[in-house]
Amino acid sequence: MNHLSFYWLPENNEILIKGIETEFAQLIEQSISTGKISLPPIPDVVLQIQRLSAQENTSATDIADCLIEDPSLAAIVIRVANSVIFNRRSIICTDLVTAVARLGIHRVRDIVTAQSIEQLKQSVNLSKECNYILINSAATSRELAATMVMVTKGFRESGDPRYKNLENDKALLTGLLADIGLFCIVNEYYLYLERGNYLDENIALQIFSSQCSIVSKLVLEHWGFDSDFVEVATNERIEYPEHDVTYLDIARIANHVLMFRRGDEDIDEHEVEFDVTGADILYRLTTLGDLEFRDQIDEVINACGL
Numbered sequence: 251m252n253h254l255s256f257y258w259l260p261e262n263n264e265i266l267i268k269g270i271e272t273e274f275a276q277l278i279e280q281s282i283s284t285g286k287i288s289l290p291p292i293p294d295v296v297l298q299i300q301r302l303s304a305q306e307n308t309s310a311t312d313i314a315d316c317l318i319e320d321p322s323l324a325a326i327v328i329r330v331a332n333s334v335i336f337n338r339r340s341i342i343c344t345d346l347v348t349a350v351a352r353l354g355i356h357r358v359r360d361i362v363t364a365q366s367i368e369q370l371k372q373s374v375n376l377s378k379e380c381n382y383i384l385i386n387s388a389a390t391s392r393e394l395a396a397t398m399v400m401v402t403k404g405f406r407e408s409g410d411p412r413y414k415n416l417e418n419d420k421a422l423l424t425g426l427l428a429d430i431g432l433f434c435i436v437n438e439y440y441l442y443l444e445r446g447n448y449l450d451e452n453i454a455l456q457i458f459s460s461q462c463s464i465v466s467k468l469v470l471e472h473w474g475f476d477s478d479f480v481e482v483a484t485n486e487r488i489e490y491p492e493h494d495v496t497y498l499d500i501a502r503i504a505n506h507v508l509m510f511r512r513g514d515e516d517i518d519e520h521e522v523e524f525d526v527t528g529a530d531i532l533y534r535l536t537t538l539g540d541l542e543f544r545d546q547i548d549e550v551i552n553a554c555g556l
Contacts, residue, residue: 295320296362303359304474313355314346323362327353330361334553335399335418356476357419363473364426368392370433377443379451380436383458387432395425396550397504397535398497404531405495413527415493416500422554424482424497425504427475431465431483432458494525503528507535511543 298316302308317324324346330336331349336357343349350358371388375381402421405413435458466483477489481498502522509517524532535543 293320293323293366295323296366299359299362300473303355308355310347310350310355313350313358317346317350317358317362323365326365327358327361330554335422335550336554357423360420360423360427360475360479364423367430367433368426377440380440383436383455384433387429391426391429392551393508393547394428394501394504395422396547397507398422398425398500399550399554400535400546401500401503401507401531404534405500405527408527410527412494416495416497419554420478421497421500422550424479425501427466427470427479428483428501429462429466431467431469432462434465434469435461495528499523499528503532507532510536511540 295316299313302312302316317327328343328346328349331352332342336353343352353361368388368391371384398421399418402416402418405416406418439454439458463484463486467480470479470483478497481488481496482501485498485502487498499522502520503524506517506520506522508514509520538546
């Protein structure tokens, strides 16, 4: 039998990490199933909107009435409804019911959830290391979401009817919520340390990376998000695609662009499929100058109203 200290030997390091990964996965899955999960502590209004969006008889007025209870979220919904990405007809609206009706109940749910998670990542009060991970996650998810919008625009501007299913706003939101489970894992890690346990930060980072998609899937399904959100979060096809290009394809192309621009050594292992239009988009986004690419990222973020 191996002595406990032997697990720190190089040949046993993988066994140790797998054991801790399994332990964390079981803790988080059990927490979600029993309702005790340290899900992102988002406002009650957002949770109420999530519940209402799952009910068939919910109206735009019902959602607007919820938003009135949170003036800051109400203002965000109106601002987003009038933003370049979400306001396709360029008609300004000033009241909540019109804003909700324009966006749609499920899209309002997506928007207020994404906004709450992004704010949480920036303001949460955990340990210095945990805060850094979440703040970095916020920046990374914004970059992915903006790049997904740029890729989606490329497909739509081609004029090919095969891509009419793609929407800039949904591309943005699936990107923003792709790592939503990270907060749960980081918070579980924080509580683990608070209980007097120790876990090396480098090992913790490996666990965060390996478990994020699994936990994101659990959270998104728990909140009733559709398969497009789950596929982007897990980087896995879970339904037979009805269209030639899906949001998972968009996310993979966007991620490939970002890996190329970062000079990521793992890019050779990153598989991405695309047609001729996708190849052209990939070429254009990878050959942009750094300053121009960053300007386009900032333009998308500023244009979304979030």
